[in-house]
Amino acid sequence: MRAAILQSSTGIDPLLSARNMVEAVERAAGEGADMLFTPEMSNLLDRDKARAAGSIVAEADDVVLAATREAAAKAGLWVHIGSLAVKADRGTAPYANRGFVIDDTGDIRARYDKIHLFDVDLPTGESWRESNSYVPGDRVVAVDTPWGRLGLSVCYDLRFPDLYFALSDAGATMLAIPAAFTVPTGRAHWHVLQRARAIESAAFVIAAAQVGHHADGRDTFGHSLVIDPWGDVLLDMGEETGLGYAEIDPAKIDEARGRIPVLAHRRALGAVEVAR
Template sequence: MKLAIAQMCSSNTHAANVATLEALAAEAHAAGADLLALPEAAGLVNKDFVAASQIVRPEADDPFVAACRALASQYGMWIHTGSTPIRLEGEERFRNRGHLIDPQGKILAHYDKIHLFDVDLPGETPRRESDRYVPGEEAVSVPTPWGVFGLSVCYDIRFPHLYRDYARAGASVLLVPSAFALRTGEDHWETLLRARAIENGAYVIAAAQAGHHDDGRQTWGHSLVIDPWGKVLLDMEKRIGLAVLELDMTAVNRARASIPSLANERPYHIRA
């Protein structure tokens, strides 16, 4: 599989991010990519909930999703949208939703971020993703020409059972689009991603946001591609743009044959 992975510094307007997307998709197509992988919040980064509420749309009307579908069809290329906020009927809060789009522009699957980062620390302003988003309830795996893809978003990476369940369901690629904060990014980002790859003998593709965003936040960057043995094949560091590389999908079977933890698993109970 020839992968194009994008590192973005998404804006607080759909139009600016669609323009970036169009350039990225053209570059990915020119490089012969089979799949373009985008980061979390690729379509919109706007922490002002009131302002965002004026522009976030239902999936069918979302301009970023529409642009991804049109470009996938135009270039005959798979696109993973990373995620973008969308609104469901009857819900005031958004869904943090990612889409896998086939080369005909069809949405094959969507995934709503399940795990939301809510934390209250003494002396700090509470940070609660659940104030803005409704959590998803379903893990989603998708058959593709290169094997099964397991879909997730950012904070999900701290919940290893999700990825184990994907591996048990046959996933050979784990998609982890993200917008990691600076402190946790520096200390935890690579370690968590490499652990998920090693534990499950799967490729991890983690497209990320990077830099200073229009809404004032900063993100860590370091989009990573990690092979099933845990080797980092690509680290984009702080660079905005596109990287293209070939993934040898036979590496999944080799890693799982060498460390057959999926086959060696046994049921157990915890004695209290």
Template sequence: MVTCIALAQMCSGIDPVANAQMLRTYIDEAAAKDADIIFTPEMTGLIDRDRSRATANIRTEQEDPVLNEACAAAKHGNIWVALGSLAIKPDGEETGKSVNRSFLIDPSGEIAARYDKIHLFDVDLSTGETWRESAAYESGSEAVTAKVMGATLGLSVCYDLRFPSLYAALTGAGADILSVPAAFTVPTGEAHWEILLRARAIEAGVFVVAAAQSGVHEDGRATYGHSMLIDPWGQVLLDMGTDTGVATCDIDLQDIAKVRSRIPAIANRREFALPKVST
């Protein structure tokens, strides 16, 4: 089964309305290119490290202009949208924190799946940059898969990429395409982005689709770009470099079975006892 995948590489800014308009342009372009699905990056709707300014722009799902625009564009273009993630204000109990939430939107404009980023990026880099994602976001607690176009899509977000146990759970649940939307920093992107994406594809014989943020953003941060599509053998089918825009690539889902017949890693997985801790 051949599927046309579109990736949107973005340089999202501090204004969700402007980001929503750009997203609409990208979804319309993907639909015009006859893509079946478009993948967008982490924080498609807002990148702003000024916490107070960002908080003022974070909305609930019902009020979020980017989510509403994505749903309308999906319906207009009759296209699936894997919306990498948005900063969302949770309904219900007030915690003072948002969630970093990924959405899968079907061609009727309805939300088919949601995933809240599990692994949050807290780090001090040698460049002097400090990131404390947990200061603003609550972590998710549930892995998510969803059916899309005859395939099973496993959802993840950015820093999740460094935790192979999550992807083992997703592929163990039947995922044959993994979505890894991201906003990698330049130093970590140069060192680890491609090798980690290829590893996730190779270890389970799956397609990996990774839409990324790229460039210098309005808030001053710089992201790595290089949105990628990796096949089940670990080959890079698409690398978008650093330019923003939309690119498409066809995949054949039958390649998954072909690769797994050569290296049946999932079928050969075994449960095992953990080592005892010495005292």
């Protein structure tokens, strides 16, 4: 599979985001890609809650989702929308951080709501309380594509390896980890955690990321990555917006799992015995 990765600096206008997504689909297809991967929050990044409330709508009304589905069908391209902010259809929080896999006919093949929510206070003074606005997901999701089974996750999920154990145990050979990582946490942990997820699952990691200074004032780390099952970095997009490409070779999965059969050796563990 020739994978296209979109590294973007999403703003506060979903209509502009929709145009950017359509352009990315058309360009990726024109440059020979089989599937496009986009970052977390591909429709809207806005920490002004009052302003964002006017732009976050139900899934059926989201202009970015509708435009991307139409463009994918026209281009004959699969698309993984890393996530969109949409109105929640369950729980007590108003919104869901939801990823979508769209096939080459424009149909939605899978949805995934981000399970682990980012509630932290950083030494820089940044404070984030994702759980104030977003309901956590309650399902682990993988989807079959023509190139293998794709396990879905979003951003902060990266720090919880049990999710990726479950996905690889379910047969995922590719792991999508779209993100909008902060700069401090990105500098400290982004590369090492992404490589760890690839190595421990002996699977490809495809991590499309937000980058740069955004209209709402935040800064994101960038460095969209594609990592092979041995942990080698095939693509690092640095700090520029645009499209990058990487080849996903299924033979590398069998090679890595043959050299170190981590999935075959993985064992379910019981309660911890604490000696006193």
